[in-house]
Amino acid sequence: MTPAGRGGPASAPVVQLDGYEGPIDFLLELARAQKVDLARLSIVALVDQYVAAVEAPGAAATLTERGDWLIAASWLVLLKSKLLVHAEDEAKVPEAERLRDGLIRAEQRRHARALAGWLERRPQLGQEVFARGVAEVPAIADRTEGGDLLDLLLACFDLLDVPKTAAREAVRPYAPPALDVWPLAEALVHLRTWLRDHPGGGELGELVPGASGCIPASPLRRRSNLATGFLAGLELAKQGEVLVHQDRTFGPLQVRLSALVLPS
Structure with missing residues (x-):
């Protein structure tokens, strides 16, 4: 999957799925127009590729763009879920109420875009400004250190497996030396x-x-x-x-x- 934002400000993450290869926002347009078979698409692969593209080193997408792509991925998951789980008796929503809900969501999205733009214009920690004493993090970092649950449990056992005599010596109270003075x-x-x-x-x-x-x-x-x-x-x-x-x-x-x- 192509890292988000590498091709320009408007470039969306490119997903590679069974039956489709292209930007995630264009995939949503095809799904809404029923021009792509959602039954062949793997939601797990879609989510994994989306997260890998957004968190990839060197991704230059803005907060607003990341929000739009997250909404697109969420819509794809929703449409896919409707194919897997069919509701027998779906309540019919009046047209006026549906339009009102749409206007409310549009207003909320406008506020979210304004807030994201305000956050994007502020200096970003680790990019434009850096904390005192913290060096600049390179674009590609080596994160090979790690461990598993077994290593953690073995380390805890090493700390807990202390001889009783050593534990008593460790908590022995400190007694200052007695001075030869006149009370x-x-x-x-x-x-x-x-x-x-x-x-x-x-x-x-x-x-x-x-x-x-x-x-x-x-x-x-x-x-x-x-x-x-x-x-x-x-x-x-x-x-x-x-x-x-x-x-x-x-x-x-x-x-x-x-x-x-x-x-x-």
Whole structure:
């Protein structure tokens, strides 16, 4: 079958059937005039050749032409079906109603042609304009890649056939490594206990464990103790339990119990 539109703007797809070879629109005219034997024509071959011609690489038919050819193919299928299935009692349609239906179909076809023309005048993606990052597709593309249902099922079985041990290892939750730091809750308890035993207070930096160096601790632990002890002092000062003051700029922080919590 000749690709649609190759011979010019008005060239219709050429079909090769038993008893006819020519454009599909001329075949419809012969069928309506009863000048061709529709009983010898294969509808399956007609549809296959029409689809192959419209989708052939290099086909330059417009959207309006493709619509006209689709209507012609549909009429041929309808006429062929009437030969195969005979209605015994066909309802007679009045002439006025038949004319009205014809006018409605003609108006709908006019609107469809106008819409198709508007779509044809717009830039076509892949022809006049291209999406960002997408190269121009050649007229003849090699589409040899493919597969069958058996390949798909085998691939699914490969994914599902996973050992149970491997599945458990795959969903094992992630546990971050434990850091050697001083929790704030422990720092608050430690600071409250020390201040109750020493109401006069002292330097905040000397109250945290490991600050004096007598208790062995890693560098991370010592920094954590200082930072957590400072936060604990600020929290107790915010709650009114302790008083924090500094005698000079960048001097050590002094902390002592507040008068509200001093033992009587």
